[in-house]
Amino acid sequence: MSKHGIRIEHLSKRYGSGDTAVDALKDVNMNVAPGEVVGLIGPSGSGKSTLLKSLGAVITPTSGKMTLGEQTIFEQDWKVSDLRALRRDKIGFIFQSPYLIPFLDVVDNVALLPMLAGVSNSEARARALELLTALDVHHRAQAFPSQLSGGEQQRVAIARGLINRPPVILADEPTAPLDSERAMAVIRILNDMAKKFETAIIVVTHDEKIIPTFKRIYHIRDGVTTEEVGEGRLPD
Amino acid sequence: MINFKPHKKAVALTIVIVPLLILLGYVVINSGPLAPVKVVTTEVQTKSLQPGLFGIGTVEARYTYTLGHAYAARVKALFVDVGDEVNAGDVLVKLEPIDLEQRLNAKLAAVKAANASIAEAEAKLDFAEAQAERFAQLYKTEAVSADDLAAKQQAAAIARAALVRVQDERDRNEADYQALVVQRQELDLLAPADGIVIARNAEVGSTVPSGQTILELIDPASIWVNVRFDQISAAGLRKGLPATIILRSQQNVQLDGQVARVELKADAITEETLAKVVFAQTPEPLPRIGELTEVHVSLTELEPTLVIPNAAIHRVNAELGVWRVRNGDLQFVPITLGRADLNGDVQVLKGLQDGDAIVLFSERELSARSSIHIVESLVERSE
Amino acid sequence: MISLAGRDIxxxxxxFIFTGIGxxxxxxxxxxxxxxxxxxxDDGKALLDNSGADLWVVQQNTLGPYAESSSLNDDLYRTISAMPGVAEVANVxxxxxQVRKEERDVRxxxxxxxxxxxxxxxxxxPYLVAGRYLTRGHYEAVADVATGFVIGDTVRIRRKDFTIVGLTRRMVSSSGDPMIFIPLKDAQEAQxxxxxxxxxxxxxxxxANPAFNQPGSSAITQAVIDSQTTNSFVNAILVRLDAHVSQDEMAQRISRWKRLTVYTRAEMEEILLGKLIAxxxxxxxMFLVILAIVSAAIIAFIIYTLTMDKIREIAVLKLIGTRNRTIAAMxxxxxxxxxxxxxxxGKITAAFAAPLFPxxxxxxxxxxxxxxxxxxxxSALSSVIAIRMALKVDPAEAIGG
Incomplete structure (x- = not known):
């Protein structure tokens, strides 16, 4: 595997302490290369969410190591001082529900991240439009999220996840609300984008339709990951 | 490509916000210290004033006669009632003496007693004089001493004086008796002049103490109004001025009259000048004595001068003046005032020129810095 | 950076507008x-301003004429007007x-x-809005427009009818009752x-009293009755001083030598504002405090609700790296x-509603x-609760937990 991308070694997370302690994550090992899209599959309560939150730097794991590209971001503790900036600049999020900001139009929803990072409004919007064009939703740039279809919303969400060119994108059930055709379209976009922007994408899902599209799949059960080689059948 | 049209919402919001801001601006300009004061202006005019006086008074009769009797008596008969017209010399009341006969008898007895006393005194005198004569003879014969003769002569002088005293007593009683006789004849009360009875204070059979008024008469032709004018505005009041009289009972009728007299004595307490105003024609029916009246006296018309309404007069720093409007600016002009009439016009002697625009009414007190907004009227007309 | 708050509004x-209207x-x-x-x-001050007086001379040891009843003989003013430094004196x-006009009563x-x-x-x-000042010594009146009377109206005060000849504005007593000016003599009688x-x-x-109704001297009865039906008292004497004369000094002189109580403008204001309307x-x-608290509570509640409505978005904003400061500012x-x-x-409403109040x-x-x-x-304080809540939102909530 390439040394760029994200690597997780022996990650564990324990909630609480003493007798009531729960080990949500016991031993998680993952390694996703830039440009690669992997699936993360597990039943409810398997530790999937905890893993995602750890990767998203919103909770602090108990032990283990996470490396983003060349940078070790976690080893026993966070190795970066500004987790917000880390999330903003290095990690893209795509959610089950798109969670677009309802009072911002499509362009600004996407451009918000670079704006927060201090990029000028016009440049941020230009970058957003570029990305929206690539995702083929630029014609709705002036629309508000409530005026978009589910697929359009998800594509805008993807654009938002990609806008800062993060090395890693975490996608949480990105296809759940979509029919299979649109789900496949989303997967294709993710694959295209992964290649185009050299991004490592982790797709958390239990959507049977899209599981065959992954080349590699991580299963998680009781806080332990196992790796499986997938079919890698991308739709045309 | 990057061509941002303004949001529709922004447009809609503008439509709401802009009128709100305009309203706010309107409110700030029109209700704060910046707000112009609405005023009504007028022009200084040249015209002649007819000053007038206004006073209130009561209807009174110039001559009021009160009939009574000098001694206590009982009313025997009353021939008139309130409202009756009487002629001079008519018998109006017959009175009955209460104890006059008894007093007459008493006086008569006193006269008789006095006559008896005179007879007694005469007898005493005769005897004393005879004694004195006899002792004078005896003294010549030196039968009695000079002392004895002097004693007898003194007794005769005393008897003579006693006679004079009882004669005077008789005369006095006689005179009293005659006075009572005259009184008995004067118990009829006669009308002193032509007139109308306005009050009857006693009835037949009632006893009236001496001096009490039994009847009051007035002369209807002499009815006038006793008017009080405030001294402040009584200048120019004099005899002969025409007046109009309004009776409280007939507020729509103006009666003509004339000032008959201006009293030389004013009322120091109420600070009023008193005057009498007579009716040109005695009104019919006769106004009630004591009825309230309003009297307008018209004074002589004055020469035409500059005139302003009194509502325009203001006081600024102890000076009377008006607010003159020139090119939309206010200026306080001190003025000297002359006479005023009852309609609220006042002469201006100094300070203004004909045609000057001045502030008549204002909705607030003015200052030289006030900005003004001239309007037609400050109140809704509803006349 | 775009304004998040602006965009949301x-x-x-x-x-926002409707909440704002409420x-x-x-x-x-x-x-x-x-x-x-x-x-x-202002009513209290207007009362004093409009009287145009520098000094108020009232009955000894009273707070008259506004706060307490006071009565003075109406010829007292003469002695005061003779004092040097006094420019003008007037009884009042x-x-x-209740003033009656046909069926209607006006206080x-x-x-x-x-x-x-x-x-x-x-x-x-000091000024009129219509008509003229009193010219006749009786039966004319200048009324405040607030009475609702118009020029030419006939109003009844006690037994007497008065014709309205002029209208004033803002001439009110300290309790806000409109004033009606009538000639002094009529007023003394009315009182x-x-x-x-x-x-x-x-x-x-x-x-019926034999002392007053002695036989043979009916004039005494008449004199007594007359003396019973006149009123030679006034409530106060208003004094205007020459420009250079000190109010306090003059007040002291009058009260010392004339055995009366005298108030200066400042003292009168103290009585009216300090005692009458305190x-x-x-x-x-108290009402203002309550209204302020209610307003604060409403703003706080509205902002809290608005924030609650977008708690998910705030979580997302936090997850994607928005600073707390940005969210708080929003x-x-x-x-x-x-x-x-x-x-x-509120300002507009108040301005338009104010004239409607009696x-x-x-x-x-x-x-x-x-x-x-x-x-x-x-507003700032009441947004604190919402801000605290927004800052406590865990960005992890955005990741379906």
Whole structure:
């Protein structure tokens, strides 16, 4: 595997302490290369969410190591001082529900991240439009999220996840609300984008339709990951 | 490509916000210290004033006669009632003496007693004089001493004086008796002049103490109004001025009259000048004595001068003046005032020129810095 | 950086405007309430200003003529007018009563002033809005427009009919009753006059008293009755001083030598504002405090609700790396904008509602500024709860947990 991308070694997370302690994550090992899209599959309560939150730097794991590209971001503790900036600049999020900001139009929803990072409004919007064009939703740039279809919303969400060119994108059930055709379209976009922007994408899902599209799949059960080689059948 | 049209919402919001801001601006300009004061202006005019006086008074009769009797008596008969017209010399009341006969008898007895006393005194005198004569003879014969003769002569002088005293007593009683006789004849009360009875204070059979008024008469032709004018505005009041009289009972009728007299004595307490105003024609029916009246006296018309309404007069720093409007600016002009009439016009002697625009009414007190907004009227007309 | 607050407001402007209107009405009520207080103070001052007096001479040891009844002989003014330094002196009477016009009653303060050529004498209304000043010594009246009378109306005060010849504005007693100016003599009579029945009874009582009704001297009875039906008292003497004379010094001289109580303008203001309306003022300030608390609670509640509505978005914003400061600023800006909308609408509402109130409502510009400042402070403070809540939101919530 390439040394760029994200690597997780022996990650564990324990909630609480003493007798009531729960080990949500016991031993998680993952390694996703830039440009690669992997699936993360597990039943409810398997530790999937905890893993995602750890990767998203919103909770602090108990032990283990996470490396983003060349940078070790976690080893026993966070190795970066500004987790917000880390999330903003290095990690893209795509959610089950798109969670677009309802009072911002499509362009600004996407451009918000670079704006927060201090990029000028016009440049941020230009970058957003570029990305929206690539995702083929630029014609709705002036629309508000409530005026978009589910697929359009998800594509805008993807654009938002990609806008800062993060090395890693975490996608949480990105296809759940979509029919299979649109789900496949989303997967294709993710694959295209992964290649185009050299991004490592982790797709958390239990959507049977899209599981065959992954080349590699991580299963998680009781806080332990196992790796499986997938079919890698991308739709045309 | 990057061509941002303004949001529709922004447009809609503008439509709401802009009128709100305009309203706010309107409110700030029109209700704060910046707000112009609405005023009504007028022009200084040249015209002649007819000053007038206004006073209130009561209807009174110039001559009021009160009939009574000098001694206590009982009313025997009353021939008139309130409202009756009487002629001079008519018998109006017959009175009955209460104890006059008894007093007459008493006086008569006193006269008789006095006559008896005179007879007694005469007898005493005769005897004393005879004694004195006899002792004078005896003294010549030196039968009695000079002392004895002097004693007898003194007794005769005393008897003579006693006679004079009882004669005077008789005369006095006689005179009293005659006075009572005259009184008995004067118990009829006669009308002193032509007139109308306005009050009857006693009835037949009632006893009236001496001096009490039994009847009051007035002369209807002499009815006038006793008017009080405030001294402040009584200048120019004099005899002969025409007046109009309004009776409280007939507020729509103006009666003509004339000032008959201006009293030389004013009322120091109420600070009023008193005057009498007579009716040109005695009104019919006769106004009630004591009825309230309003009297307008018209004074002589004055020469035409500059005139302003009194509502325009203001006081600024102890000076009377008006607010003159020139090119939309206010200026306080001190003025000297002359006479005023009852309609609220006042002469201006100094300070203004004909045609000057001045502030008549204002909705607030003015200052030289006030900005003004001239309007037609400050109140809704509803006349 | 775009303004998140601005965008949110722009997006849900209807909600903001309507909430703002509601809040505005509340703020409007607050302004009106403050205006009522200012109006009371202003009424008191107007009463003093309009009288045009430097000194008020009243009965010894009374707080008259406004706060307490006072009565003075009406010829006392002569001795005062003879004092050096006195420019003008005028008797005045005040009597609050019902004034009747046909079927209608108006509560008014009847003021007796010297009529005629004594222009702008103390006690005269300083300006008119219609008609003319009194010229006749009797039966004319100048009324405040607030009485509803118009020129030419005939009103009845006690037994006498008065014709309205002039109208004033803002001539009110300290309790806000409109004034009616009538000639002094009529006012003295009105103050004293009883109804006819009472006059008859008192006359009969006098006649029945043998001391007054001696046989043969009916003139005595008449004199006694006359003396019973006149009133030679006034409530106060208004004194205007020459420009250079000190009010205090003159007041001291009059009260010392004439055995009367004298108030200067400043003392009178203290009596009116400090004693007459102090309780009402406290009452109103309590209301103001309550209204301020209610306004604050409403702003806080609205902002809290608005924040609750977008708690998910806030979580997302936090997850994607928005700083707390940005989120707090967004909420506070919204609260401030809401406050400003409320202020604007409140100010407009108050300005248009004020003239509809029966008593004087005075809206001061300085109050508006204080109001604006308070609204902003209250808005900022009441957004604190919402901000605290927004900052406590765990960004992890955005990741379906």
């Amino acid at each position: 722009l997006h849900s402007w209807g909600k 809040l505005g009405l509340l703020i409007g009520v607050t302004f009106v309430m403050a205006g009522v207080y200012r109006g009371m103070v 009477t005040y009597l609050t009563m 008014a303060m009847v003021v007796g002033i010297v009529p005629g050529d004594r222009f702008a004498a103390p006690g005269w209304p 004293f006059l009883k109804d006819n029945d009472a006059t008859w009874q008192s006359r009969r009582r006098t006649e 309780t009402s003022a406290r009452q109103i300030s 909420i506070m800006q919204q609260a401030l904008v809401l406050g400003i909308i409320g202020f604007v609408i 008593k004087h409502v005075l809206l001061l510009t300085q109050d508006a500024f204080i109001g604006l400042f308070l609204v902003l402070v209250i």
